[in-house]
Amino acid sequence: MDDQTRMMTGLTGLGGLAQADVGDPDSVRKQQSLGQPQQDIGDILQQIMAITDESLDEAQARKHALNCHRMKPALFSVLCEIKEKTVLSIRGVQEEDPPDPQIMRLDNMLLAEGVSGPEKGGGSAAAAAAAAAAGGSPTDSSIEHSDYRAKLAQIRQIYHSELEKYEQACSEFTNHVMNLLREQSRTRPISPKEIERMVAIIHRKFSSIQMQLKQSTCEAVMILRSRFLDARRKRRNFNKQATEVLNEYFYSHLSNPYPSEEAKEELAKKCGITVSQVSNWFGNKRIRYKKNIGKFQEEANLYAVKTAVDAANVSAQASQANSPATPNSGSPGSYSLSHTGDTYLGLRSLNGEGLNIAPPLQPQVDTLHRATHLTGGYEELSGSGLYTPHRLDANSWQDTTNPPSVTSPPGPPGSVHSDTSN
DNA sequence: ATGCATGATTCTAA
DNA sequence: TTAGAATCATGCAT
Numbered sequence: 347m348d349d350q351t352r353m354m355t356g357l358t359g360l361g362g363l364a365q366a367d368v369g370d371p372d373s374v375r376k377q378q379s380l381g382q383p384q385q386d387i388g389d390i391l392q393q394i395m396a397i398t399d400e401s402l403d404e405a406q407a408r409k410h411a412l413n414c415h416r417m418k419p420a421l422f423s424v425l426c427e428i429k430e431k432t433v434l435s436i437r438g439v440q441e442e443d444p445p446d447p448q449i450m451r452l453d454n455m456l457l458a459e460g461v462s463g464p465e466k467g468g469g470s471a472a473a474a475a476a477a478a479a480a481g482g483s484p485t486d487s488s489i490e491h492s493d494y495r496a497k498l499a500q501i502r503q504i505y506h507s508e509l510e511k512y513e514q515a516c517s518e519f520t521n522h523v524m525n526l527l528r529e530q531s532r533t534r535p536i537s538p539k540e541i542e543r544m545v546a547i548i549h550r551k552f553s554s555i556q557m558q559l560k561q562s563t564c565e566a567v568m569i570l571r572s573r574f575l576d577a578r579r580k581r582r583n584f585n586k587q588a589t590e591v592l593n594e595y596f597y598s599h600l601s602n603p604y605p606s607e608e609a610k611e612e613l614a615k616k617c618g619i620t621v622s623q624v625s626n627w628f629g630n631k632r633i634r635y636k637k638n639i640g641k642f643q644e645e646a647n648l649y650a651v652k653t654a655v656d657a658a659n660v661s662a663q664a665s666q667a668n669s670p671a672t673p674n675s676g677s678p679g680s681y682s683l684s685h686t687g688d689t690y691l692g693l694r695s696l697n698g699e700g701l702n703i704a705p706p707l708q709p710q711v712d713t714l715h716r717a718t719h720l721t722g723g724y725e726e727l728s729g730s731g732l733y734t735p736h737r738l739d740a741n742s743w744q745d746t747t748n749p750p751s752v753t754s755p756p757g758p759p760g761s762v763h764s765d766t767s768n
Numbered sequence: 769a770t771g772c773a774t775g776a777t778t779c780t781a782a
Numbered sequence: 783t784t785a786g787a788a789t790c791a792t793g794c795a796t
Contacts, residue, residue, distance in 0.1 A: 581775050581792050604785085626776060633786060634774090
């Protein structure tokens with residue numbers, strides 16, 4: 347502060363000199379003549395030296411005298427006006443900038459991710475949904491989810507503490523500058539508008555720092571998301587029960603393994619997975635089955651027998667109950683929703699003789715048929731009158747590249763069951 | 769470490 | 783939009 351005061355005093359001293367010269371026609375003339383300027387500069391330097399020799403009290407007194415000069419406010423106000431009209435008006439045009447779209451984007455994103463919003467915001471809910479959609483067993487996903495939330499909370503905490511720091515630093519700096527300018531406004535013309543502008547400039551500088559913080563926070567969240575919620579990374583095998591349910595459906599609908607939306611929903615519910623996962627599973631299953639029927643033969647046999655037994659049990663129960671109701675209603679292996687007729691129609695159209703089977707029975711029939719052929723057993727079932735032992739070549743979905751029927755697999759030795767029914 | 773199994777994604781065609 | 787096909791990335795058994 348001492349230096350400043352001294353400097354200002356020095357400046358006022360110079361100002362005093364200048365003022366002494368103003369309006370003196372002689373001085374102008376003097377400067378025009380050669381040799382005179384050096385003389386003046388010498389004088390000024392001498393005076394400066396004299397100022398530095400002044401005591402602090404003297405300087406203070408001079409400053410005070412200047413501050414109390416009756417013309418000072420008027421003079422400063424005029425000078426401020428001139429300043430406004432010249433320098434500041436040039437800059438003023440570009441100063442009223444609209445809210446930065448970049449920072450708005452970042453804000454929105456942080457809000458969506460639950461970083462900048464309320465504590466238990468939509469971000470974690472979105473994360474939960476994403477984690478659930480990513481699949482895996484519920485336990486696993488909940489573990490992953492809590493881990494994800496912990497990390498997100500960490501990011502959030504860092505973000506907020508940094509933001510607070512920036513805001514504090516910003517307000518501190520602003521206050522400091524404002525005080526400084528107010529102090530200086532006593533010794534040089536500074537309009538309140540100018541202070542305002544200075545504050546705005548400071549805020550802009552700090553907001554650009556804030557943007558960097560927001561940007562890096564967004565990046566951190568993105569990385570976290572991709573690491574924790576990227577489904578590919580998080581692939582978990584479905585549990586045994588789910589796979590069993592899906593396989594059961596697949597092999598019992600082998601002639602047309604395209605579950606309807608309702609069936610998919612039911613399967614998803616049963617397996618504790620999403621509908622899209624069911625779709626993925628069937629997509630993968632169909633293509634892999636088709637590519638290598640031989641490899642899936644054993645599995646097909648297994649599920650065929652299993653479903654056939656179930657079906658037989660259900661039929662037996664139904665007949666025992668002497669009820670005309672649909673035989674598979676309420677059975678664990680039944681998918682009544684899916685029997686909307688597509689398979690049935692397919693069977694009818696492809697089987698020249700026409701089948702006299704009610705649609706809900708078709709899967710069991712399908713399975714029974716296959717079981718009969720594949721295992722060489724269950725002949726008693728095939729002759730039960732429920733089913734006519736013609737191979738129903740309804741599984742045309744396999745036709746494109748491979749021999750069509752499950753009952754006549756191309757590869758495996760030992761299973762030379764040619765489709766005699768054809 | 770390696771190879772196979774498997775769920776998910778992406779691209780294409782219908 | 784959906785299924786098929788290819789591919790990726792991970793899980794798991796060896």
